[in-house]
Amino acid sequence: MRLVVFGAGYVGLVTGTGLSDLGHEVLLYDIDPDRIAKLNDGRVPIYEPGLGDLIHRNQRGGRLHFATEIPASFADADAYFIAVGTPPGPDGAADLSAVMAVADTIAKVATRKAVVVVKSTVPVGTCDAVQARLAGAKVSLEVVSNPEFLKEGDAVSDFFKPDRVVVGARSDEARQMLRELYAPLQLSGERLVMTDPRSSELIKYASNTMLAIRISFMNELSRLCHATGADIHAVRLGVGTDSRIGKKFLYAGPGYGGSCFPKDVQALAALGRENGVQLKVAEAAHQANEDQAVFLAQLVDKALEGVMGKQITLWGLAFKPETDDVRESPAVKLASALIERGATVIGHDPEAGPNFTKVFGSKVAVKERDYDALDGSHALILLTEWRSYRAPNFAEIKRRLKASADGMPPVLVDARNIWRPSEVQRAGLRYQGIGVSLHRAADRPSQVLV
Ligand SMILES: NC(=O)c1ccc[n+]([C@@H]2O[C@H](COP(=O)([O-])OP(=O)(O)OC[C@H]3O[C@@H](n4cnc5c(N)ncnc54)[C@H](O)[C@@H]3O)[C@@H](O)[C@H]2O)c1
Numbered sequence: 001m002r003l004v005v006f007g008a009g010y011v012g013l014v015t016g017t018g019l020s021d022l023g024h025e026v027l028l029y030d031i032d033p034d035r036i037a038k039l040n041d042g043r044v045p046i047y048e049p050g051l052g053d054l055i056h057r058n059q060r061g062g063r064l065h066f067a068t069e070i071p072a073s074f075a076d077a078d079a080y081f082i083a084v085g086t087p088p089g090p091d092g093a094a095d096l097s098a099v100m101a102v103a104d105t106i107a108k109v110a111t112r113k114a115v116v117v118v119k120s121t122v123p124v125g126t127c128d129a130v131q132a133r134l135a136g137a138k139v140s141l142e143v144v145s146n147p148e149f150l151k152e153g154d155a156v157s158d159f160f161k162p163d164r165v166v167v168g169a170r171s172d173e174a175r176q177m178l179r180e181l182y183a184p185l186q187l188s189g190e191r192l193v194m195t196d197p198r199s200s201e202l203i204k205y206a207s208n209t210m211l212a213i214r215i216s217f218m219n220e221l222s223r224l225c226h227a228t229g230a231d232i233h234a235v236r237l238g239v240g241t242d243s244r245i246g247k248k249f250l251y252a253g254p255g256y257g258g259s260c261f262p263k264d265v266q267a268l269a270a271l272g273r274e275n276g277v278q279l280k281v282a283e284a285a286h287q288a289n290e291d292q293a294v295f296l297a298q299l300v301d302k303a304l305e306g307v308m309g310k311q312i313t314l315w316g317l318a319f320k321p322e323t324d325d326v327r328e329s330p331a332v333k334l335a336s337a338l339i340e341r342g343a344t345v346i347g348h349d350p351e352a353g354p355n356f357t358k359v360f361g362s363k364v365a366v367k368e369r370d371y372d373a374l375d376g377s378h379a380l381i382l383l384t385e386w387r388s389y390r391a392p393n394f395a396e397i398k399r400r401l402k403a404s405a406d407g408m409p410p411v412l413v414d415a416r417n418i419w420r421p422s423e424v425q426r427a428g429l430r431y432q433g434i435g436v437s438l439h440r441a442a443d444r445p446s447q448v449l450v
Contacts, residue, residue, distance in 0.1 A: 001078040001181065003027070004070065006102040008035055010046060010155065010259070010325065011119055011148045012083030017054050018159035020064040022184045027065045027074045039066040047324035047351040050156040075111040079177070080141075082130075083119045083148070085259075092266030093274070094123050103130045107137040115174050116141050119148045121204050121264055123271045127168065127197035144169045144178060145197040147204035152258065153322030160185065166193045168200025205271070208264040209282050214249040215256045216288035222252035222435025223295055232435030233417065252434045254330035254383055254415040255292035257319035262289065262328045293330065296415060296434075297337035303411045303432050304379055304404070308342035311402075313377040315370060316384025316416075318352035326355045330415070331383045335364055348373035350386050374400035378410055385416040392419075394427035401429070 001024045005016035008030040020026040030036050035045050042059070044052045058064035084098035099120055106116055116134065118127055122145075131143040145168035150158040165187055167178045175194055182192065193203070222232045232252045240247035256262065265286045272279035301307050319329035326332055329352075335345045345364045347356055353366040367373035370388065374380060374397060382389055394412075401410035411430040412419065421431040421438055431438065 001025070002074060002076065003079050003081065004029060004074050004077045005081040005083055006030075006105070007082070007084035007098075007120070008032075008039065008045075008066065009083065009085065010048065010152055011150065012081070013039075013044075013046065013055075014048065014051060014150060014155040014159050015081060015083055015119060015148065017051065017058060017064060018156070019181075020058040020061075021054055023063070025063050026058075027067060027070070027077075029067055029070060031068065033068050036066045036068050047322075048152065048155050049322055054156060070105070070109045075109050077110070077112075077114055079115045079117055079181070080106045080110070081117045081119055086120045086122055086263075086267075088263045088266055091270055093270035094121070094126075094263070094267045096122065096126060096129075099126065099130065100133060103133040106141065107134050110137055110139050110141060113140045115169075115177050116143045117146045117178070118143060119146055121147060121208075121260070121267075122201055123205075123267060124198050124201045126201060142169070142171055142174045143197070144174050145200035146178065147200060149204070149207065152325055153320060162187070162191070164191045164193055166195065166200050166203050168195050168197035170197065205264050205268040208261055209268050209285065211249050212256055212261045212265045212289070213281060213285045215251070215253075215261075216285040216292070218250050218252045219255060219292040219434075220288050223292075225435035225437065229437055230435075231437035232433075235435075252417065253292075254296050254334065254434070255289045257328040257330050257332075258325060259327040262286070265289075293333040293337070296330070296334055296413075297341075299432060299434075300334070300338065300379065300381060300413055301341065303413060303430070305408075307338055310379070311344045311346065311377045312338055313373045313380045313401075314345060314347045315349075315373070315380060315382050315389050316386060317347050317349035317356040317366070318384050318386075321384055321386045322351075324349075324351040324355050326352050326359060329356075329383075331356065332359055334381065334383065335360060339363060346373045346377060349384065350388055371396060371400060376400075376402050378402055378404060379413060380410070381413040381415060382418065383415050385418050390418055394424055394429060398427045398429050 003019055003024050004027045005012045006029050008028045016026045016028040038045050082099055082102050086094040089095045127143045127145045134141045165182050169175045225232045236250045240250045265282050269279050269282045304310055314331050317331040338345050347364050347366045348370045357366050403409055409428055409430050412424050413432045415434055417433045424431040
């Protein structure tokens with residue numbers, strides 16, 4: 001098939017490249033000329049494991065093209081994919097201007113019957129609105145909802161081995177087209193969910209909000225652990241071994257971030273309000289996430305007996321490991337809070353340093369090497385559980401960090417609970433986890449660790 005994908009970001013780039021690897025002829029279109037120039041130069045504008053090789057292979061194979069214009073050769077495409085951003089507006093509702101701009105472009109360029117596949121995360125009713133927007137097209141275009149569930153950091157493998165693919169279509173013809181498109185992925189039985197566009201749109205928001213609710217609830221429990229002396233690791237294990245609940249997404253931490261959970265939870269709550277249905281659980285998940293960021297800043301402040309005038313190192317600036325994405329990252333929130341309270345912040349991340357610098361400029365010095373970011377700091381805060389941070393040399397960390405004026409050892413705030421408190425303490429450092437009872441955690445057996 002001949003396919004056009006609008007938006008060469010995290011979703012569009014992976015989807016378009018994946019589809020070309022399945023043998024389709026794909027044009028990736030983006031309004032950002034720098035992004036397209038980089039791609040045509042063989043450079044990959046985002047960090048996503050495995051993506052570079054896949055792009056280069058399909059570029060060499062002549063199936064994958066990048067452009068800021070739709071050439072006449074793609075005006076007869078079989079399908080147009082919309083994968084542009086849907087950021088939150090001031091009230092939390094999704095801003096659909098980019099989606100609608102793409103719809104207008106498709107209406108202008110399409111010269112044969114085709115499907116328009118909405119991969120962007122959009123509120124219920126958007127596919128119908130896009131369908132109405134396409135009314136002026138010269139040819140028949142059917143809009144299909146096909147929300148994306150890829151996880152940054154695992155996006156390539158998620159494309160080829162998705163848990164499920166959801167398709168919301170109104171006609172059998174469109175359903176059949178999407179079935180054929182995804183046939184090479186060999187999705188058995190329930191892994192291909194066929195439904196109507198409105199249910200499909202809601203599935204995406206419901207999935208992300210469900211996961212966000214789990215994280216927020218565990219974060220609230222971690223705060224209760226601090227207040228009561230219970231240990232969040234034990235609570236997680238005890239709760240997660242119930243097969244009805246399961247073990248995933250039960251980790252307390254600095255709060256969820258990224259370009260999806262914060263925005264989608266708020267967009268779902270806004271959709272509820274617009275339709276006269278207050279989604280109290282979704283609203284509470286969002287508020288609990290905001291509270292966790294405040295709690296973390298207070299925890300650091302307390303551990304250092306005030307951060308004013310202190311230097312603090314952050315390890316992990318991306319919102320999760322294996323990505324360079326810092327959108328809504330806990331590190332962005334914490335760095336802002338610490339700077340506001342008068343601290344100097346130094347950062348390190350294996351991939352996200354340049355994106356973090358785009359946000360903070362010279363306000364945060366980002367170092368190339370993890371240990372170099374420690375020199376002279378009073379505290380190290382671990383915010384992203386990159387593999388390279390999992391087994392650090394605590395003696396070296398101690399050597400580089402600085403004790404407080406009254407001789408208190410430097411503190412490590414482990415916001416992902418990945419280090420053993422006893423090991424940190426043996427190196428002569430103080431340990432602070434999230435909801436971790438120091439007394440019990442020191443004796444924790446290794447299988448209790450993440
Ligand atoms: N990032 C994720 O992990 C993820 C996962 C699932 C779903 N989603 C959803 O997918 C959508 C895209 O997310 P993303 O993270 O890939 O966004 P992104 O910001 O990385 O990429 C969006 C791209 O669209 C381009 N663009 C904007 N307007 C355009 C236009 N009119 N025509 C063509 N290109 C245009 C931008 O230049 C940018 O390159 C969002 O709705 C998001 O919620 C994202």
